[in-house]
Amino acid sequence: MPSNDIRDVYRQLVLKLEERSRLGGVMGVMHWDQEVIMPKGAADARAKQMAALAGVLHEKSINPRVGNLIDKLTASGTDEFTDAEWCNIREAKREFDLETKIPKELVQEIAELGSRGHQVWAKAREENRFEDFAPILERFISLKTKWAEHAFPDLEPYDANLDIFERGMTMERLSPIFDYLKIELVPLVRSINNSDRKPDDSFLEGDFPIDKQEALGNSISRDMGFNFDKGRMDVSVHPFCGGGHPTDVRITTRYRTNNFIESLFAVIHETGHGLYEQGRMEDSLDLPVSEPLTMAVHESQSLFWERMIAQGKSFSIRYIDKFREVFPGFLKVASADKLFKAINVCRPSFIRVEADELTYPIHIILRYEIEKAMFDGTLMVKDIPEVWNSKMEKYLGIKPSTDTLGVLQDVHWSGGAFGYFPSYTLGAMYACQFYNKMITDLKDVPGRIEQGDFACIRKWLNEKIHQQGRLYSPDQLAKKVTGKALEPGVFINYLKTKYNAIYGLN
Amino acid sequence: MPSNDIRDVYRQLVLKLEERSRLGGVMGVMHWDQEVIMPKGAADARAKQMAALAGVLHEKSINPRVGNLIDKLTASGTDEFTDAEWCNIREAKREFDLETKIPKELVQEIAELGSRGHQVWAKAREENRFEDFAPILERFISLKTKWAEHAFPDLEPYDANLDIFERGMTMERLSPIFDYLKIELVPLVRSINNSDRKPDDSFLEGDFPIDKQEALGNSISRDMGFNFDKGRMDVSVHPFCGGGHPTDVRITTRYRTNNFIESLFAVIHETGHGLYEQGRMEDSLDLPVSEPLTMAVHESQSLFWERMIAQGKSFSIRYIDKFREVFPGFLKVASADKLFKAINVCRPSFIRVEADELTYPIHIILRYEIEKAMFDGTLMVKDIPEVWNSKMEKYLGIKPSTDTLGVLQDVHWSGGAFGYFPSYTLGAMYACQFYNKMITDLKDVPGRIEQGDFACIRKWLNEKIHQQGRLYSPDQLAKKVTGKALEPGVFINYLKTKYNAIYGLN
Structure with a gap:
């Protein structure tokens, strides 16, 4: 085909992709509105x-x-196209194939089960009745197995589910990584539990007016570089980062008056996501090439700021005076070091979303092992609660007294999202690997954080990750940025060094 | 066609209409979001x-x-269908015909001109340069004339434009009505201007904290019956009633700290619109039959509450103590009677949206006469400012010193909305006629208002108007509710009686 003609074909595709992106943005605003603004009486109409x-x-x-x-x-086969253009074509093909390969009836049945599943799950969780949710879960595994056979006929069903959230990831790759983490982290958590040294975090409790928390969150989000001309910060039941466009990025948090750290860290986490969205390549905002790469890479950006920056000692040094100024009376007796240790307390608990940096991956590995076994048929749905509880006891030394505190706690399965959980820990590993590289690229990162100079950090992330969009696979990106594909050892070294020091181990 | 088959055809149409209504609701939420919530940096993306x-x-x-x-x-020709079902079919046909009759290029050119026109108008208004806006206006008249020939080939072009906002309305019907209003109102306003008696409204100025204004507006909206489980109240530059669904009705207002009446009356006005939306027939919320009838009938509902209720003496009696309680110190010296007179001051002014009950129709008639003359070719665009100003002087005795205070003040023409203005005054006349009937249907309406018993009023409006949806034409509806089609004499009598008393005329 002559060069002019093929370029015209590409331009036609771009128009279609832009239209789709814009309608997707409308969906983003509707979703945000539903979670933040919508009157509750509108729920039925909104669903429709x-x-x-x-x-x-x-x-x-x-x-x-x-x-x-x-x-x-x-x-x-033309040489006409740039890497970015080929990326748009490739992404368009991936989406088109995925959408067209699945029979319409299956798509509908999954959508219907998801909507019913959510209600059944919410009630079952409230009433601690796993048996009510079990049939939904069984049906979902069957439907998502069928779905996988259509979507990725060459993959194992669970690998196909993984691929939606972390393209290219497979059990073959992931299982040894998670086994390694488990072998390292389970004994580390046990040593911490047995250690006599327990950092005091009782002083984090207090009375923190919501308007002051909001102003503080807003100001730290701004310090990190969040652009409020192209974004907002609001309140929702569960914190999230959403919105309709890279120029309309909306983060949320929630407030409790007896603890401000939780809400502030939610703001920092969501700001990390938000900076990724706001930092996309400007000339392709409505095209796939500029989109965030995968769930795990997205999570690497939120966790970078939350874990690698805000949970570091330099951050406590930077902000302790500000905290004291905003909440007079609070932290009077604490030093930056005490604050740092208090926000890094490791304490096994039942609920994933409340878990600390060290136990969090263990919650994820537990879910991964169960999902994998559900899909390969070695675990029956009715047996999940027992397996869940015994793994909790084995890995974290605690056993949930109810399924509400155990297998029923997460929303994901009620909507058929299997293979999603690993993204959280893959993101944590990427975040650590990126940070490790950044501190060799930039001079005196801790000093810069203590000075509140976050611009260079944001710039580094922007150039190395945000601006790369979907040009590379996650492994290629990690290699491009750090010289190596995903390296779990970096993560383990970081955790060991940090927590051995805090708890005075070894 | 057998009965079962034709019912199946109807059911298929219903599915299409519901889908359209739901996507229209999405547009409603996006529009509300744009006006109320959206970060300013998102404007370009949002337009796309x-x-x-x-x-x-x-x-x-x-x-x-x-x-x-x-x-x-x-x-x-089947007898299968109810009135409501026929209404859905009729409305579907009206919309389908309108959308399919206009050539695509014309639709696009109008859309593009509207978007460009708004920018040009905003700048021209700011800089007082009518000559910059004139070419847009000329082009719009030409396009909207062409549009009319396609949309309603049997109608005069301006009648076609009127029909979009007030179906069935024509110049032949409207001109004598407006001439009559003009003959009655122009001398009445002149007498008021020449009258020695001038009610004091200086005490309406003061210092009114926004949070208190907001709580007051919220509480009065609630008193009127607005359901906040199916609606919200927020702030925007121009007050409006929008949202995505009868279960998601969103009103807005704006606040000035030196006057609370303006903001409160905007809340009351928009609540009137909101009650119409929230009061639609419940079994057809996503179908045309339940939709508000016309712009004028919608306006009749907002003006009913604003003018007929809130500007009445009983309302001042009801709320003066509440106002004093919310704003201590304010109105200490005023009585309910003084408050009533102050909020009914008649004072000719340049800006339509700030005009009082009596001069407002004159602003509308001026615009109607100019629009009519633009479309029948008797008025050239370049001559509009002069005609505008001389009419202002003739009708209201004041002459704008700039076009910003004159012909450039309104947004409507910049988007090609000709024939819209008459709806405001048609709505005022309907509101008056409805009220006049209501006080004969319900016992002691003034007493009920003084007691704050608005439920019976809302119920009356709901049964007589909201629940009728689009079953009838506006004239049919007026006849069904009041026994007569639109009767301008009722409006004139009401205005004369009210303002003669306030200003001690005759």
Whole structure:
């Protein structure tokens, strides 16, 4: 095909991709609105509105004319296209294939089960009745296995589910990584539990007016570089980062008056996500090439700021005076060192979302092992609670007294999201690996943090990660940024060094 | 066609109409978000998102399968359908015809001119340069004339424009009505201006904290019956009533700290619109039959509460103690009677949106006469400012010193909305006629208002108007509710009686 013609085909595809991105942005705003703003009496109508919009997005995705454009472009073998352009074509193809390969009835059944599943799960969790949720879970495993056979016929069903959240990740790759983490972290947590040295964190409790917490969160988010001309900060039941566009990024937090650290760290975490969105390549904001790469890489950005920066000692040094100024009376007796130790207390607990840096990966590994076994047929749904509880006891030394505190705690399975959990810990490992490289690229990072000079950090993340969009696979990106693909050893070394010091081990 | 088959055709149409209504609701939320919530840096992206969604709505509207369903239904001549079902079919046909009759290029040119026109107008208004806006206006009249020839080939072009906002209304009907209003109101305003008696309204100025204004507005909106489980109240530059659904009705106001009446009356006005939306027939919320009838009837509901209720003496009696309680010190010296007179001061001014009850219709008539003359070719665009100013002087005795205070003040023409203005005064007349009937249907309305018993009033409006949806034409509705079609004499009598008393005329 002559060069002009193939470029015209590409331009037509771009128009379609932009339209899809814009309608996706509308969905983003509707979702944010639902969680933050919507009057509760509108729930039924909203569900129908979002279903109608999802229907439109699906229609646009399976438009045969788009398939035709993609076929022409992939067959062209032309040298006409830049890496970014090829990325758009590749991403368009991945989405088109995924959307068209699944029979419509299966898509509908999964959507319906997801909506019903959420209600059943919420009630079952409230009433501690796993047996009510079990049939939903069974049906979902069966549907998601079928789905996998259509979506990625060459992959194991669970690998196909993993691929949606972390493209390219497989059990073959992941299992040894998680086994390694488990072997290292389970004894470390046990040593900490047995240690006599327990940092005091009781002084984190107090009385913190919400308006002051909000102003503080806002100001630290701004310090990190969040652009409030292209974003907002609000309140929702569960903190999240959403919105409709890289120029309309909306983070949320929630407030408790007896503890400000929780809410502040949610702001920092979501700001990390938000900076990734706001930092996308400007000339392709409505195209796939600029989109955040995977769930794990997204999480690497939130955890970078939350764990590697805000849970570091330099951050406590930077902000302890500010905290004292905002909340007079609070922290009067504490030093920056005490604050640092208090916000890094390791304490095994039942609930994943409340877990600390060290026990969090163990919660994830437990879920990964269970999901894997559900899909390969070696674990029956009815047996999950028992397996859950015995793994909790084995790995963390605690046993949930109810399924509400155990297998029923997470929303993910109620919507059929299997293979999602590993992203959290993959993100933590990437964050650590990136940080490790950054401190060799930039001079005196701890000193800069103590000075509140976050601009260079944000700039480094922006150039190395945000601006790379979807040009590379996660492993390629890690290699490009750090010289090596994912390296769990970096993460383990970091955790050991940090927690051995805090707890005076070895 | 057998009965079962034609009912199946109807059911298919209902699915299409519901989908359209739901996507329209999404647009409503996006629009509200843009005005109330959106970060300013998102403006460009939002315009593109809304254009993409408008494109989808248009595609859905011109779907030939919908046209086919409508043809089958209108040709069926069956007795199968209820009035409500026929209404849905009729409304679907009106919309389908309107959307399909206009050539795509014309639709696009109008949309583009509207978006450019708004920018040009805003700048021209700021800089007082009518000559910059004139070419936009000229082009719009030409395009909207062409549009009218396609949309309603049997109507005069300006009548076609009127029909969009007030179906069935024509110049032949409207001109004598407006002439009558003019003959009655212009001398009345002149007498008031020449009267020695001037009610004192200086005490309305003061210092009113915004949080207290907000709580007051919220509480009065609630008194009127606005359901905050299915709605919200927020702040925007221009007050409006929007949202995504009858279960998600969002009103806005704006606050000035030196006057609380303005903001409160905006809340009352928008609550009137909101009650109409929240009061739609529950079994058809996503179908045209339940939709508010016309712009004028919508305005009749807001003006009913603002003018007929809140500007009445009973309302001042009801709330003066509450106002004193919320704003201690304020109104200490004023009585309910003084408050009533102060909020009914008549004072000719340049700006329509700030005009009082008596001069407002004159602003509208001036615009109507100019629009009519623009479309019949008797007024050239370049001559509009002069005509505007001389009419202002003739009708209201004041002459704007700039076009910013004159012809450039309103946004409507910048988007091509000709024929919209009359709705405001038609709405005021309907409101008055409805009120006049209501006080004969319900016993002791003034006494009920003094007691704060608004439930019976809301119920009356709900049964008589809200629940009627689009079953009737505006005239039919007026006749059904009051026994007569639109009767301007009722409006004039009301105004004369009220203002003669306040100003001690005759």
